[in-house]
Amino acid sequence: MTDRCAFVPNASLYLFGILTSSMHMVWVNKVCGRLKSDYNYSINIVYNNFPWPENIKSEQ
Secondary structure: OOOOOOOOOOOOHHHHHHHOOHHHHHHHHHHOEEEOOEEEOOHHHHHOOOOOOOOOOOOO
């Protein structure tokens, strides 16, 4: 598996919410490479370096 295809085992709805949020899309717009108008989402560059929110309650 390359960094072009990945999965997160046992991912929560909270994680899905963060990855589809406008906050994450702003990060993607600034950090991702592009080929024409398509994003080049690299797990090592974009996902692993994303500044995840801290102090999250388990209810979220």
